[in-house]
Amino acid sequence: MRDMAEDVHSGTDRLGLLLARHGVIMNLRIREALGVNGLTSRQGMALMHLAETGRMSQQALLEALGLDPSVLVAVLNDLEREGLAERRRDPADRRRHIVEITAAGRRASSVVEDALAAVERDLFADLDDEQVAQLRGLLSRVRTTPDDPACTEA
Amino acid sequence: MRDMAEDVHSGTDRLGLLLARHGVIMNLRIREALGVNGLTSRQGMALMHLAETGRMSQQALLEALGLDPSVLVAVLNDLEREGLAERRRDPADRRRHIVEITAAGRRASSVVEDALAAVERDLFADLDDEQVAQLRGLLSRVRTTPDDPACTEA
DNA sequence: TCAGATCGTTGAACTACTTCAACTATCCAA
């Protein structure tokens, strides 16, 4: 197909090492993008989640983001103070909070979206659309659910 | 019951978000693997680098790993104390250190290799060999070199 | 020989992330 050099790197290159090397950098760039509004990357993540789902229980958000409860509290405090999200008690169970994104939150989240898109354009500048789609497909099938108990054997 | 919790991944999924989500987890697993000998993930990284190149100047290692000089010093101190690497002054320029991996270091590095391979097998269990190769190819073409000034134009 | 640069090193300050224990309010079931 293309005349691309198949292996620019030396032969041994573990995929894991590639991920360790590039992953750190990609992560950095992505977190910068997530924090584009002066938010922390976590606040950005939470905002994106809320933008997707509109509203959800604090519990659900917590599990989706994989955060400690106490951490999420701080995140939501900040988002709420900035007027990007709101908490209100669930009338059906007053222990629970329902977290909802505000209009300002949606605006902020779309700014984050754009910043993410820009980083992607930058990171994946050498890939065409089809390849980016391919990459997305492959990555989405990576097993990141720790529900498999027998995974740390050597 | 938690009816909103389960289904999380869907529609909009930015590739960047995928990376932010999965990347953190992949990174965690990989770093666990890198630290399999009781080393820190950084020591593991350094060891892998040394195993690839055999020996290199401390300066070169520093740039390859993207570390602050002071950080590398600590890493090498530990590796040397464990007998996994050795520093000696470069006779051609006595300011410089030449870092060389030891036999024990090679053994340790191959343990890291195996652990990495295991993590990969686990993470990419749902991909066949061809797809893993594809993923490696795509990832290796991600732009992670920030030294290119003309890459952030849009 | 001297001045300035380079290499590795030390130490400290600073930030961010993680984890945990304890507490309040609320729900649910016996």
Next chain:
DNA sequence: TTGGATAGTTGAAGTAGTTCAACGATCTGA
């Protein structure tokens, strides 16, 4: 009504990563 569980909150401790300034040893060029 009461005891135990759950949701969210607070605060603190511990860990790890980053950055920076300063220093001694050494090289290089004038």
